[in-house]
Amino acid sequence: MNIGIAGVGLVGRVLALNLLQRGHTVTLFDEDTAYGDKAAGMTAAGMLAVFAELESAESVIFDHGNRSIALWPDLLEQIGIADAYQQEGSIITAHPQDYNELEHFIETLKFKVPEASEIKLLDRAALKELEPDLDQHAKAFFIPHEGQVDAQRFMKASSNYLLSHPDVTWHEETKVAAVLDGAMTVGDEIKTFDWAFDARGLGAQGEMDDLRGVRGEVFWLDAPEVKITRPTRMLHPRYKIYIVPRPNNRYVIGATEIESEDKSPMSVRSSLELL
Structure with missing residues (x-):
């Protein structure tokens, strides 16, 4: 056709x-x-973060996300970049003052889908074994089936x-x-x-009146002395902060969520808040 x-x-x-x-x-x-x-x-x-979406979405989004994860490898192989796919799990952690929010987040996931029972609690030693450069955190959770595509x-x-x-x-x-x-x-x-x-x-928008824009701002950070190999989320009261590794010790850090259709460069305020 x-x-x-x-x-x-x-x-x-x-x-x-x-x-x-x-x-x-x-x-x-x-x-x-x-x-x-x-x-x-x-x-x-x-980020292929199907559990993260459950915080504010229904389980059907989780189901579609899992199907998406399964489809990506063949699609990337089709265009010759099979190595742009990684599925080695993700880390979610928080600062000590936000540990209650971290625990609540994980309990919410377990309530919504049975697959969340596979999420593993990590103490400092276990986290250091997975991601040595995150050993300053005393508590984290490992989500086994998540990953990323180099967009x-x-x-x-x-x-x-x-x-x-x-x-x-x-x-x-x-x-x-x-x-x-x-x-x-x-x-x-x-x-x-x-x-x-x-x-x-x-x-x-001219044909669909209910469309609205959400502006997500990120920045790229060169950090030669840091090695994080998995997508990592930091629970934060204001933003869903994530750190996503790219080759050569570069990291995508984001993201703001601002209801706006503005496509101008990232604001100084957003940069400072994410930092």
Whole structure:
């Protein structure tokens, strides 16, 4: 079938790759360049943290997240970056004054899904064995099945793969005004397809009144003397702070959650609060 996709951020790329696996022809439209200079995927830490989402979500989100974790390895192998996937578990800890919140968080998870019984309590010695550079913490929990995808490598590799694929046509810097049943409005033209998918995110606000933006700010930290190998969450009263390792002792640290559609650079206030 001939498939049209409006919006080629992370979701649009995943959709396109899956459709190509099934032998379909794909036409892509996006206001951005093919390398996603403005895409949220270029900022994403790429945590596969299904338990973390349970704090404020229903168990169905947990189920979908587990299915996503199972699908990522084949997808990354398809575009030649199988090593961009890591599933060696994650760490969640807190400062001593927030230990009660940490315990409450874990109990909430155990109440919501039986799989949370696999979460392991770590004392200082056990934590040091897993992550020596976190040995200043006396209490933490290890979540065995979580991990991460290197989102920035995925964005670049998927761009290269899709641009070179014979069954893909990519219209860069092209705005889709509306997505219809099997069609899209592009400029003065209506493009028809067997199926048309809308993956524009906030770009679809004109057709979906209840869409709203949430601004998540992160920064990258070069720390040559620090070695943390797993995604690590620090429970904090204000932010869901995480530290996600990247190659060469670089770390993605985030994230603020501000209800806003502002795409300007990270504010000084947010930087200082996360630090």
